[in-house]
Amino acid sequence: MAVIESIIQHYNHWIMIFLMVSGLYIVVNRGNMVKKLVGLSLFQTSVYLIYITPGKILGGTPPILDDAFTVYSNPLPHVLILTAIVVGVATLALGLALVVRINEAYGSIEEDELFANGEDGT
Amino acid sequence: MVLLTLMAIITVGIVRIRNLFGVVVLSGIYSFLMASVMIVLDAVDVAMTEASVGAGISTVLMLSVLYLTKSRESVPTSTPLFPVIVAAAAAAMLLFGTLDLPPFGEAATAVHQHVAPHYLAKSMEETGVPNVVTSVLASYRGYDTLGETTVIFTAGIAVLMLLRGRRKSTKPSTDA
Amino acid sequence: MKLDLILRVATKLLCPFILLFALYVQFHGDYGPGGGFQAGVIAAAMVILYAITYGLEPAKRAVPPAIAQAMIPLGVLIFAGTGVATMLLGDNFLAYNALDHHSPVHGQHLGILLVELGVLVTVAGTMVAVFYAFAGRGR
Incomplete structure (x- = not known):
């Protein structure tokens, strides 16, 4: 019984770690820049999860005040993550713009090909 | 928990698939699942933002970039050994860290x-x-x-x- | 481009409602889920939907890129200007209580509305301008 309880209590954290590590793996392993950006956003989303998870109170409601409820989940992480998501898409757009420019300048978005071109003599 | 498991499966898909179009579509699905998880965790504002931004805008931007570049990922030449080691070490440290975290959903934790x-x-x-x-x-x-x-x-x-x-x-x- | 008649009609029907929903999310954000960030993104999504179905040029005629680009700094100016206004009224930066001398709560309400308006303008402008930049690159 204690084992099942501990699994339920930490399931969010484990999934979060899995997502984060997958993002890290993609960023380190894959040479394709669009894929790298997808990996970065995976990493970022796992951080959203790590922030929101401790804010939840079992039996609580969303933090919109009403006389009918007394227990609310913590609003502070929601605020932080809300702004982080929009900032995240703005920075993602910046990264994608860089990818587009690199593709126009060098004709490739693969890291390996870029390095190979660089060694040819330019 | 079901949603989280689905998210993990989608993540495996994102790691495995080489067709970038598929990757972008999967990451859109992933964002919707994340939004559903946020609703379960009482963060309705965050869920709304994630659904509109993560699944909407960033998918559109990625697709337009794929249109400008190419949608096929080449096979990496280097071995995946080093990244696997890095990822596994990070996972081990993080797992060690979760052992001390307070249990899920309790009102008496430091956050509240x-x-x-x-x-x-x-x-x-x-x-x-x-x-x-x-x-x-x-x-x-x-x-x-x-x-x-x-x-x-x-x-x-x-x-x-x-x-x-x-x-x-x-x-x-x-x-x- | 003749085959997507359904898409075109559906888009034309949906666009006003999406914009209305964005405004609802913006101004009802005090009482329900929503706020400037979400509303800005939804409004930008409407322009993007229009551009995807009808092509970039009609969308640029409807929402000129110059306007979208002007909206980016305008929102930050509204936000910071609210802060400067509270300073001029004799309180701290972004302390909205000064906006209404009779009732601090009304001042707060007004301040929150203004600030959310600034956020809406910046987010919508940025998303539309960025989309135009990416989509216009391909031609």
Whole structure:
């Protein structure tokens, strides 16, 4: 019984770690820049999860005040993550713009090909 | 828990698939699942943002970039051994860290002790706004939000600077 | 481009409602889920939907890129200007209580609305301008 309880209590954290590590793996392993950006956003989303998870109170409601409820989940992480998501898409757009420019300048978005071109003599 | 498991499966798909179009579509699905998880975790504002931003705007942007570049990922030449080691080490450290975390969903943990009770108790009488997320976002933490808006402004300006002007030929150029 | 008649009609029907929903999310954000960030993104999504179905040029005629680009700094100015206004009224930066001398709560409400308006303008402008930049690159 204690084992099942501990699994339920930490399931969010484990999934979060899995997502984060997958993002890290993609960023380190894959040479394709669009894929790298997808990996970065995976990493970022796992951080959203790590922030929101401790804010939840079992039996609580969303933090919109009403006389009918007394227990609310913590609003502070929601605020932080809300702004982080929009900032995240703005920075993602910046990264994608860089990818587009690199593709126009060098004709490739693969890291390996870029390095190979660089060694040819330019 | 089902949603989280689905998210993990989608992540495996994102790691495995080489067709970038598929990857982008999967990451859109992933964002929707994340939004559903946020609703379960009571973060309705965050869920709304994630659904519109993560699944909407960023998918559109990625697709337009794929249209400008190419949608096929080449097979990596280097061995995946080093990244696997890095990822496994990070996972081990993080797992070690979770052992000390407080149990899920309890009201007595440190997160709920600091300023959050003040916001919940005083929001109505100090700002007259029932949605505490809005009042914290715009009033109590207005400086933060101003900073975030400035970051969006800067990123938007930078994108416009990078992508403005006519498309040049594909030969290596010295500017940029 | 003749085959997507259904898409075109559906888009034309949906666009006003999406914009209305964005405004609802913006101004009802005090009472329900929503706020400037979400509303800005939804409004930008409407322009993007229009551009995807009808092509980039009609969308640029409807929402000129110059306007979208002008909206980016305008929102930050509204936000910071609210802060400067509270300073001029004799209180701290972004302390909205000063906006209404009779009732601090009304001042807070007004301040929150103004600030959310600034966020809406910046986010919508940035998203539309960025989309135009990416989409216009391909031609």
